[in-house]
Amino acid sequence: MCGIVAYTGPREACPVILKGLKRLEYRGYDSAGIALLNGSLQVYKKQGKVSELEKLLASQDTSGQMGIGHTRWATHGEPNDVNAHPHLSYKKKLALIHNGIIENYNVIKQDLLNKGYAFASETDSEVLATFIEDIYLNTQTTLEEATRLALQKVVGAYAIVIISQEGPRQLVAARKGSPLVIGIGQGEFFVASDATPIIEYTNEVVYLDDHEIAVINEQGLSVKNLESILKTPYIHKLDLELEAIEKGGYEHFMLKEIFEQPRSVADSMRGRVNATLGTLQLGGLTEYINRLVSADRIMIVACGTSWHAGLVAEYLFEEFARVPVEVEYASEFRYRNPIIRENDVVIAISQSGETADTLAAIELAKSKGAIIFGVCNVVGSSIPRATHAGAYIHAGPEIGVASTKAFTGQISVLTMMALIIAHRKGTITESTFRKMLVELENIPTKIEKALQLNAQIQYISETFKNARNFLYLGRGSNFPVALEGALKLKEISYIHAEGYPAAEMKHGPIALIDEEMPIVFIATADSSYDKIVSNIQEVKARHGRVIAVVTEGDTLIKEMADFVMEIPATHEALTPLVSVIPLQLLSYHIAVMRGCNVDQPRNLAKSVTVE
Ligand code: G6P
Secondary structure, eight states, rough: EEEEEEEESOHHHHHHHHHHHHTTTGGSSSSEEEEEESSEEEEEEEEEEEHHHHHHHHHHHOOSSSEEEEOOSSSSSSSTTTTTTTTTOOTTSEEEEEEEEEEEEEHHHOOOOOTOOOOOSSSSHHHHHHHHHHHHHOOOOOOOOHHHHHHHHHOEEEEEEEEEESSSOOEEEEEEEEEEEEEEEEEEEEESSSSSTTTTTTTTTEOOOOTTEEETTTTTEEEETTTTTTEEEEEEOOOOOOOSSSSSTTTTTTHHHTHHHHHHHHHHTTTTETTTTTTEEGGGGGHHHHHHHTEEEEEEEHHHHHHHHHHHHHHHHHIIIIIOOOEHHHOOOOOOOOOOOTTTTEEEEEEESHHHHHHHHHHHHHHHEEEEEEEEESTTTTHHHSSSSSOOOOOOOOOOOOOHHHHHHHHHHHHHHHHHHHHHHHHHOOOHHHHHHHHHHHHHHHHHHTTHHHHHHHHHHHHTTHHHHHHHHOOOOHHEEEEEEEHHHHHHHOEEEEEEEEGGGGGGGGGSSTTTEEEEEEEEEEETTTHHHHHHHHHHHHHHHEEEEETTOOOOOHHHOOOEEEEEOOOOGGGGHHHHHHHHHHHHHHHHHHHHHHSSSSTSSOOOOOO
16 A cells, blocks of 8 residues: 655666656555655655656656655545645655554644644645654754654554755655665665565665664664664565566566466475475474464464465365364454464465554454464565564565465465474375375466466457456355455456355345356366256356356366366365466456456555555
């Protein structure tokens, strides 16, 4: 939610910031803006995508070697030029960019209004800018100190960067609850919401922690906490290639990421699964493995697609490890008073590692004494740092807003976790364990095969691109796949879609079925095959149009369905890793045919750092 970039150094700041903002557009694209320091502060802002800002800047003097930029996902105030960031403070001494929400901004705003200040925008961020300026000017202190004093009074989440036209040339950055990475180059510094705007300049970064303030000036970088205690920043070496964040010849990031899955799933297993030796390990779990193995119950917290991966994991953990599992929306879990017992463990699943509700759920579970495991993609993000142990999925940067390769990476890692527990507990036989390792190692090839359906799915999409509703039905662990297929379609094509357990169709959705209604069945050859065949018959009896994902060689459903998509057979428990692929492609092609912006669907953002 909102992307921020800042630069100071010998280069012209504007092109560096614009390029960075484009990389961060997945975080929000309602408006964009930039503030450049060249003697005085120049601020340019524009509703719409970064490309609109770029057009505006083409006719301006954009010189300056220090600046801040922002791409917005609107929270307070509609997306327009005025509400766009950066925000100038009332006396225009400083400019600020902000990712997050200042919850008590109304109280602060009222105090400032009483003092005679006025505000141009409806945002909480402008209030913060003027609040800091008020302290800065009235206490004759440094910008850093004014920021520190202001932040001590702020309730909410923020990643901010401030520049001022007064005092020494400096960037002041701070975070609580929203991510901030500082890149350290040769005599230059970068600040951004994630490392993607930084990697082509330097691979040395510092991840700012919550309640820390960084000051970047001619002396270099200094980091303090909100109590003014100096911290020694740990410099991480980034392991990220530029190609990983570029489209690589694909029309959209989403398509590239769908096609990356044979590799990304293989990467999730690399050095972990060895079917020849019969070994399986997840290094990040080692310290707390006994707690995981002896858990009486596993609670999974997540949002969106990650929650769907959690539902798949429920089947895996219960099937193999024979441990009860509850899968919770993080946003619901945190507002209840969940019962967490001594031997319960919590697994938080998150692609970005920054989702505010998932982070808050972790904090709540921690406060109740739980051991928390993380399954995340973005290395160094907040959730892996907040959990006791965990495993990265190593999918590489996922930039398309609709999650694809993260989903399969999460299922892959969760399968490994389930098998590790099961093996240690003795709830599966050695031969089943080894068979599963072989199956896991074969999954990338099977995904590759499923991707060959692309042209056929493009053809099917043509038939259904104007549908107004879709139903997705599956049983067992294909039920979460149905949910995920429906979510993908509605996210990027704006077609209303619902996922249901196939048997539940009789209890409501069947009333919707007519000759207009496409119904996607995930009907692979598994233990509930006969039942799902009956469900398909029920739909056909009502003239619904059936698109079925079936196992290669299926003949029965081929007779009944309007269209079939054949995927390779695998172990029933691993089916979601393959059966989701055609559904990703179906949503992609339908959205493209409808002229939708696939990588940046309206109103959505990839990283939801507000609650
Ligand atoms: C947003 C994204 C989804 C994602 C969800 C959870 O809604 O658009 O793709 O599944 O957040 O995000 P996380 O990063 O925690 O997996």
